[in-house]
Structures are given as C-alpha cells and as structure tokens.
Amino acid sequence: MLARRVLRWTGDALAVFLVVSSAFLHGPQQAPRSASVVAVIAVVAAALLLLLRRRWPIPVLAGCVALYGLAAVTGTVAPGIILAVAIAMFGLANRSTRRVTILAAAITAGAVFLLSVLGAVVSASDPRMVQFTLAVAFAAAAGDATRSRREYIVAVTERAERAEQTREAEARRRVSEERLRIARDLHDTVAHQIAVISLNAGVASSSLESPERAQEALSTIRSASRTVLREIGDLLALLRAEDPDAETMTPPSGLGRLDDLVEQFARSGLAVHLRVEGDPGRVSGAVDLVAYHVIQEGLTNALKHGTDQRAHVLVEVADEHVTVVVTNPTVPSAGRAEVGGTGAGHGLIGLRERVASVRGVVETGTTAGGYRLAATLPLAKERP
Incomplete structure (x- = not known):
C-alpha cells in the first residue's frame, strides 16, 4: 500500500514538473510578455488540475482543454497544456470504458483543433496540429490499453482463484465420497461377523451346562473371528494399495x-x-x-x-x-x-x-x- 502511494506521488510530481517546465521553453518566435504570463498561469493551473485527475477525470480533462483555449486566445501556443491534456486523457481512458474513451478523445481533439484555429496560433495545415491530435490519440490509446491489461490480469486472477476453489471443492468431495465408501465397506465387512460373534457368545455363556452346544457356539465364534480378521486385512490391503482399482485377495x-x-x-x-x-x-x-x-x-x-x-x-x-x-x-x-x-x-x-x-x-x-x-x-x- 505504501509503495503504491509513493509511486502515485512520484508520478504526480513528474507530471507537474514536465508540464510546468514546458512553460519556460520558447521557440524561435518569442511571444509577447503579457501572453507569456497568461500562458504560464494557464500551464501552472493545468498542472495543479492534474493532481485531481484520478477523482474527477472528465472535469480535469475539460479544465485542461479550457486552459488551452485561454492560452490560445492570447495568441500563445502552450505545449505544456497540450501535455497536460494528454495526461488527463490518459487518466480518463485508464478509468473509463472504451466507448467513453473514444468519445472523449474525439471531442478533445476537435476542441484543441478549433481553439487553435480560432485563436490564430497555428493554421489548420500546421504540423503542430497533427502533433497535438496524435498526442491526444496516443494518450487515449495508451490509457485504454493499460485499463484492458489491468482488467485482463484481474480476470485471470479471478479465474485462477475460482479454479483453485473448484479444485479444493473437488478434493473435499472426493475425500467425502471415499470416506463414505470406506464406511460402507467396513460395515459390510464387519457388521455381519460381529453380529454372529455376539449372538454365539450369548449362546455359549447360556449353554455352559451343555458342553456340546457351547462347543458348537465357540466353534462358530472362532470361524467368524477368522473371517472378519481376513476381511479386515483385505480391506486394509486395498486401502494401502497404490492402485485403488486393484483387485483384493477375496473374490468379489x-x-x-x-x-x-x-x-x-x-x-x-x-x-x-x-x-x-x-x-x-x-x-x-x-x-x-x-x-x-x-x-x-x-x-x-x-x-x-x-x-x-x-x-x-x-x-x-x-x-x-x-x-x-x-x-x-x-x-x-x-x-x-x-x-x-x-x-x-x-x-x-x-x-x-x-x-x-x-x-x-x-x-x-x-x-x-x-x-x-x-x-x-x-x-x-x-x-x-
């Protein structure tokens, strides 16, 4: 969280520095001092507006375009404000849908063109008009690509999490089914023989005065005990087997x-x-x-x-x-x-x-x- 905030502050500081520093760069043709002062004020205002682009992307973009028009009225070409417009366009595209991005980019490029021509700062055939338009279009495309990549990463992460949850649920289901199967097999293996042992133990205890009947009951108990021990051994061997489908020693x-x-x-x-x-x-x-x-x-x-x-x-x-x-x-x-x-x-x-x-x-x-x-x-x- 702290690293994200530091990265955000660093980006804001770099954007403000680039926009403000461009106000002090002049081409071969120097503008009048009054126009330059207005341009500097407009550039600084645009730079400060960029600090709010994450919360209000559309108003910030509109404000930057308006400041460009103010500079254009004074007869000053303000590349710094165009840079601010591009940054605001990127922020809007990064936080809006593609439809809104395309519409905002078209309106912004048209507004910059009209304000430049109406302010007579550049002509319609001036190469800088192409540069301004490309700057807006590139910023919109870059912002939309960044948003698409972020949404793709989120979607992939969610699919991975759902797949992991599905695997865990499937593993729990398989464990539950295996426990039920073991419980059924254990009951089928033990219940009958234990019932035989219990009943014949009662017969033997009540037939102590009749040795033959007691001997018969004890013989049945001994046989049932051997059977249940063998069946439990086969069941344990099946549970320990690497191949769960392997056949047991006892015929099915x-x-x-x-x-x-x-x-x-x-x-x-x-x-x-x-x-x-x-x-x-x-x-x-x-x-x-x-x-x-x-x-x-x-x-x-x-x-x-x-x-x-x-x-x-x-x-x-x-x-x-x-x-x-x-x-x-x-x-x-x-x-x-x-x-x-x-x-x-x-x-x-x-x-x-x-x-x-x-x-x-x-x-x-x-x-x-x-x-x-x-x-x-x-x-x-x-x-x-």
Whole structure:
C-alpha cells in the first residue's frame, strides 16, 4: 500500500514538473510578455488540475482543454497544456470504458483543433496540429490499453482463484465420497461377523451346562473371528494399495456366492428360505454386488432383531430389473431393525447409498408378517 502511494506521488510530481517546465521553453518566435504570463498561469493551473485527475477525470480533462483555449486566445501556443491534456486523457481512458474513451478523445481533439484555429496560433495545415491530435490519440490509446491489461490480469486472477476453489471443492468431495465408501465397506465387512460373534457368545455363556452346544457356539465364534480378521486385512490391503482399482485377495461378492452367504447364516442359527426366479447370471457388475449386500444386510438384521430365527429371501430377475426381497418375523419392539439395528441407522443408510449409486429403489418397513426389506435394481440393457 505504501509503495503504491509513493509511486502515485512520484508520478504526480513528474507530471507537474514536465508540464510546468514546458512553460519556460520558447521557440524561435518569442511571444509577447503579457501572453507569456497568461500562458504560464494557464500551464501552472493545468498542472495543479492534474493532481485531481484520478477523482474527477472528465472535469480535469475539460479544465485542461479550457486552459488551452485561454492560452490560445492570447495568441500563445502552450505545449505544456497540450501535455497536460494528454495526461488527463490518459487518466480518463485508464478509468473509463472504451466507448467513453473514444468519445472523449474525439471531442478533445476537435476542441484543441478549433481553439487553435480560432485563436490564430497555428493554421489548420500546421504540423503542430497533427502533433497535438496524435498526442491526444496516443494518450487515449495508451490509457485504454493499460485499463484492458489491468482488467485482463484481474480476470485471470479471478479465474485462477475460482479454479483453485473448484479444485479444493473437488478434493473435499472426493475425500467425502471415499470416506463414505470406506464406511460402507467396513460395515459390510464387519457388521455381519460381529453380529454372529455376539449372538454365539450369548449362546455359549447360556449353554455352559451343555458342553456340546457351547462347543458348537465357540466353534462358530472362532470361524467368524477368522473371517472378519481376513476381511479386515483385505480391506486394509486395498486401502494401502497404490492402485485403488486393484483387485483384493477375496473374490468379489455377488449373487454367485449367495449359497455361501445362506450357509454362513445357517451355521449361525438362522434358517433361510431362498427362492430364485429368473437367471441370476444376467445380473453383473455393480448391480450384482449391490444385490448381494441388500441380502446380507437383510439377513443380518433378521439374525439380530428377528424372531423364530428364520427369514425368507426372494431374488426375481426380470427383463429390465432385478428385485431382491428379504422378510423375517419380528415383534413390535424389534422395529429398531428399520434403522439398521444399531440406533444410528448406519447399516440401512449405507445400503440406501449403494442402491442409489446404481439408480435403484429400496423400501423398508414392517408388514403383516414381520419386517420387509426390498430393493429394485435396474439391469444394464444388453446390446443387440
């Protein structure tokens, strides 16, 4: 800020010096003393007016032209005032639009020409008239170029700032999406196995008088613990991988592994009745993975909150979509399953996000027969 003020004061001082000093330079033809005194007064007044050109550019330019006319009436050619007019023209062009600059330059050049001819200080064919006109035109062009360059720099700076803000917003969005993806994967990896461990730990503690049942529960806990440790290890390996798209050691889940999923829940004590209509082989990609997770989430909630330890799974593959429905008996107090069974709703929240990612629709709620989780997922159209 201080450097800008010093530069401004230096420019003002230099402009005043150049304008005033020109009043004491005389050509071969000396003007009358009275005219010279008037010219000096006019030049000094024009120089002082230049100090106000930043605040009032148009009045200052008009005042300089008027002072030139005053000098011309006395029969004196005042190059210093022409210099002041050029400086004022530059200041106006530097702070106005191009349209205003062109209009002001034309009026100023015409006014200088008329005042010179009317004052009989120079003739219309005098080379100095060309010099005066070129001085005004050059000052207008230089001021307009300076303004255009300043506006260009401002525009470039603003675009750079917007681009930086856009990059930061995109980075925050990517981080947020990655956090949500990790949260969903971690829930899908851990929630089911932890539920199995918790339920079987309760069975084992209540079956201490029945060694066989306790042994079976502890065996299930040991198996589930190994599974969850392996899956967490695969997830951590994926997070540490340089290539985020690299395949994990565990084969991707899908409807092809549905029998294994049902068997896992059967070992945990949940009787699952599975019915598949249509060809599951037509379901592939992200839709296949989402359908698997819908069934896994529904069976996990049935195991944690359902009654009678049984559930029904329906997979219906139609021409344009696949429908997955998981139902299980429940009691009114078990309505917490609608929010994922944890009270925070992370399970079904993540499930809704997964279903939405493939443009599907998920429905949850209690029915006459218990609790129902249903998802409709669109299939990719086959190319002919």
